[in-house]
Amino acid sequence: MFKYLSDLGVLTTDSSGTDISFDAVLGKPAEQCLRYYRRNVRDYIKGMFPANEDDGTTLLNGFSLNAENTDHNYVFKKILQRFKDYERDPNGGRLVGIDKDFKSRLFEDFLKGSVGQRSLGQFFTPRRLMAGIVDMANVEALPNGSRIGDPACGVGGFPLEAASRRAARLRRNDFRIEMQERGQGRSRTVEPVVVCDIEYRGYDKGSDRQDDNLTIILAKANFVIYQSDLLSAHPEATRAVAEMFNGIFRAYTDTSLGSLAEIEEGSYDLVLSNPPYVASGSANLKEAARRQGLRYDAGGTGVEGLFIEKIVRELRPDGRAFVILPDGIFLRDADSRLRRWIAEECFVDGIVSLPVRTFFATSKKTYVLCLTKKRKRAEPQTHPVFAYVVTAIGETLDAARFPVPESDMPEMARLFRGFVSSKPRLPEETEALAHLTSPKLKFVDADVLFASSTWTVDRLWSKQERIALGIHEEQPTLSEEEFFGALKGIRDGISALLENGHAG
Numbered sequence: 001m002f003k004y005l006s007d008l009g010v011l012t013t014d015s016s017g018t019d020i021s022f023d024a025v026l027g028k029p030a031e032q033c034l035r036y037y038r039r040n041v042r043d044y045i046k047g048m049f050p051a052n053e054d055d056g057t058t059l060l061n062g063f064s065l066n067a068e069n070t071d072h073n074y075v076f077k078k079i080l081q082r083f084k085d086y087e088r089d090p091n092g093g094r095l096v097g098i099d100k101d102f103k104s105r106l107f108e109d110f111l112k113g114s115v116g117q118r119s120l121g122q123f124f125t126p127r128r129l130m131a132g133i134v135d136m137a138n139v140e141a142l143p144n145g146s147r148i149g150d151p152a153c154g155v156g157g158f159p160l161e162a163a164s165r166r167a168a169r170l171r172r173n174d175f176r177i178e179m180q181e182r183g184q185g186r187s188r189t190v191e192p193v194v195v196c197d198i199e200y201r202g203y204d205k206g207s208d209r210q211d212d213n214l215t216i217i218l219a220k221a222n223f224v225i226y227q228s229d230l231l232s233a234h235p236e237a238t239r240a241v242a243e244m245f246n247g248i249f250r251a252y253t254d255t256s257l258g259s260l261a262e263i264e265e266g267s268y269d270l271v272l273s274n275p276p277y278v279a280s281g282s283a284n285l286k287e288a289a290r291r292q293g294l295r296y297d298a299g300g301t302g303v304e305g306l307f308i309e310k311i312v313r314e315l316r317p318d319g320r321a322f323v324i325l326p327d328g329i330f331l332r333d334a335d336s337r338l339r340r341w342i343a344e345e346c347f348v349d350g351i352v353s354l355p356v357r358t359f360f361a362t363s364k365k366t367y368v369l370c371l372t373k374k375r376k377r378a379e380p381q382t383h384p385v386f387a388y389v390v391t392a393i394g395e396t397l398d399a400a401r402f403p404v405p406e407s408d409m410p411e412m413a414r415l416f417r418g419f420v421s422s423k424p425r426l427p428e429e430t431e432a433l434a435h436l437t438s439p440k441l442k443f444v445d446a447d448v449l450f451a452s453s454t455w456t457v458d459r460l461w462s463k464q465e466r467i468a469l470g471i472h473e474e475q476p477t478l479s480e481e482e483f484f485g486a487l488k489g490i491r492d493g494i495s496a497l498l499e500n501g502h503a504g
Helices: 002-007 022-026 033-048 070-088 100-115 117-122 127-137 157-170 214-226 228-233 235-248 282-291 303-314 327-331 333-345 409-425 446-451 463-469 480-499
Strands: 147-150 175-182 189-196 199-205 249-252 268-273 315-326 346-353 366-373 385-389 393-395 403-407 441-444
Touching (some): 002 022, 002 033, 022 070, 033 235, 100 214, 127 315, 127 393, 127 409, 147 157, 199 214, 199 235, 214 228, 214 235, 214 249, 235 249, 268 303, 282 303, 303 315, 303 333, 303 366, 315 327, 315 346, 333 346, 333 366, 333 446, 385 409, 441 446
Parallel strands (some): 147 199, 199 249, 346 385
Antiparallel strands (some): 175 189, 346 366, 393 403
């Protein structure tokens, strides 16, 4: 962030005229480099981007180097020199206009060393998958004043990708700088303020230790990268930018429930989310919610079940949700009541099957559940369910995650948007869907799906069709940890059945 803000022209001199640019710090002797940065630059950056009063996070939190350690000064100088070498390299350059795929990979590699590969699912949804889901949601059609949220936002990908899509399609940024009056009388000032046509919100579980709120810190850094043009055009508006990203992203630091500690009934027009998949511990979270006066009683067994209940309850009538969920919700007997509740509250527009290893930190099979909140609970679903099998997401499904040209995301989004535009004519005009064809697409009668014991749509393709698509041999494997997690999920499911009086 130091190099990036310097390259944008945001860091030049402080209020007393001291040079705080990247080159000024790099130009100091090795034994003074880090000391100069800590004394003159770091706190100044934090002052430019004030922290959120609730969770204490901003762009910079925590620091692993000690300015009083001579060796650390040499290390810091070496790090800065690497950035300068990259800037001078014919294949490198300054850190402006950062490619978002590059940024995602940079964050990913950074977090591998910080939290380990096993925990990466908490932080990252592949950007190409996010972009495909945002495309399905047709975010550019949302009117001004709409509310987009993610209750498990990680590093903020979904809200920021939605804003980026709208900017590209509408050719204007939702975020802009306006000069507004503040205060009264002699204390009246005119200050830059960031205003936005859409209300974006991203929440995640935090800690009372600021240094542990890594996801929200990176979400705020992510915002600055996505909105680099705004900051570059208005380097004086850093406090306004901080006020905006602090309003968008929040870490829940005072509860183990995270964003599950609140349910904002009927408040969102669109929710895009990839909540955590945890088989065990949901009973403890339900009990913690009860102590706070909340009831999660839709019947979900895992933590992801609590999140889908929260998401559905927070949708406005006609509001939509696109949620990535593990296969358990779609096939567990213990989650059958949750599935019935979802179908009662929402129209199930689509279920998209994702390939195994879409999230390289886990082999768990996942799906995208696409919902529209009913205006009245008793409304029957008269349109079919869009079922699609994704075989490629635009990157290799191994730890390397190399970009590849093969991707089903554009077709999936195009077909789904065509399906949504045809919904008002169904079921009267059955030919309305005739033009939407692909070997990876089927339309499923909603009543048939809801009467089934499973919503895993992969089974609707025959063996021959699966072989043709190259997915017949798809056999997910479980690690020892995932196996014991599955056993805990079964245990919690049995406990839920007993608790709700369904055993016998």
